[in-house]
Amino acid sequence: MTRPPQPESSAVVAATAMFVEVLVVGIGLLTGLGILAAAIAGPDNSRRLAPVAGTPLAAGAALAFAYALGILIDRAADTALAPVRRRLRTQSFPTSAAYAQARLKISEMPVLAARADYARSRLRVCRGWILNSILLALATDLALWRYPVHHRPLLVATATVLGALAAIGFYLSWHAITATGYRKLAAQTTPPPALAVPTQPRAPAPEAP
Template identity: 55%
Template sequence: MAATAMFVEVLVVGIGSLAALTVFLVSLAGVKNASRLAPLAESTVIAGLALAFAYALGILVDRAADSVLTSKRRQLRARYFVSSITYAEARRAISSNPDLVARADYARSRMRICRGWVFNSLFLFIVIDFAIMRFPLEGRILMVSATTAIGALLVLGFYVAWRNITLTSYKKLALQAQPMVPHLFPQQVAPVTRAESEGSAL
């Protein structure tokens, strides 16, 4: 089940990245070339290759997004764990509880999707703006303005979602592990709120 969930979440990220790349390449090709290439989209072989490439692209974007946000993620983790060793001990402490592990996997899945779509949203609105400027469309300024505004809101929204899920998950992990390994938490972790209780440990 965990492997299937990881496949799906990487594919969700990869499809968005592939869409951005496709819009960019079509924009470069121009109107005439794009119309000539359109029939290829109906090919089963091309569809299969696109799916495989989307998965590979999803892995690439996921790793890139993780690298960019590593510093911020460590800052969030430091609010509840004094070191990487403490964090690893806490994860081991809950590993024997299938329910907590399942909740943690679900939280990580949501976190990865939001993290990947922070960058997908950025890529998409940039290439859509580029496409609008490349093709003979009316009201370009309005369309570019609207696309940029929507894109900026999506980037911000996915980032805030990623941050909130990540922070709540660390807090939940600290709360869950504290009774099992109290020596790791010399200070009492603040009680989790009802809204945060829907999150889970990373």
């Protein structure tokens, strides 16, 4: 009798999810760098380089480079947001040891651990795209000034506002996910207080005859 296939391990699923997260963030950074490079090169040089950029070899190299850039921008964003992250964590965990102990406890609960991994996945994407939004706005502004376009001031203002709004939106999302994650982790790993059992009053001793 053929045994049913075993479900994919959670470690493999988590590794795949992290690869996708890093790639999504890295593609955003690579796009911003591409726009910035095109703006610096100018219209004539960009037209000459366009056929090379469209080859399968260049596409494969860009995908690999995007993953490497995703790791870089994720670490940069995490470092930049570290003071805010530590402040949010101390609101739910007084010490780093208490937080580490809570993480250890949650890893022993598969359902809750999967939910925590999903929250961290969204968190990584949001924090990476805070920096990506800023870079894309600046690169787009520079490209609009270098290339001949109509209504340039309006387009530059629009790109700047949209980039700022995107960065603010990703930051607020990261802040909310981080704070909520710490609160949930503390609530899920803190044992409920023991209920006090009311003591029965002692019966008075019988009087001696």
